[in-house]
Amino acid sequence: MPSTTQAQESAHKAAVSAAEGARQTAQAAAKASYSGLASGWAVYDAAIRAADATYCRALMASFAANGLGTGPSRTLHELIGQDT
Numbered sequence: 269m270p271s272t273t274q275a276q277e278s279a280h281k282a283a284v285s286a287a288e289g290a291r292q293t294a295q296a297a298a299k300a301s302y303s304g305l306a307s308g309w310a311v312y313d314a315a316i317r318a319a320d321a322t323y324c325r326a327l328m329a330s331f332a333a334n335g336l337g338t339g340p341s342r343t344l345h346e347l348i349g350q351d352t
Contacts, residue, residue: 276334283333289325294319 270336298315324340331339 276336279303280334281334282328283330284327287323287330290326291319294322313335 295316296310298319301315302312324343328339331337
């Protein structure tokens with residue numbers, strides 16, 4: 269793990285918190301709009317995956333901006349089939 273400053277770690281924690289809040293808001297919106305019918309599952313699933321991918325990208329950006337490495341690129345790859 270690279271050496272980081274307190275400011276870098278604080279900035280990263282703030283970015284992670286904001287990203288998690290945005291993800292939870294997006295997931296709540298997807299759940300609220302899901303009808304519970306099989307026909308709506310694909311739309312719901314896509315919305316959840318998009319929220320998770322946006323979250324991973326935000327984490328990766330924060331990792332890079334704060335000198336903490338690359339972040340969860342493998343998780344992003346598993347979600348959407350690519351690393352960026």
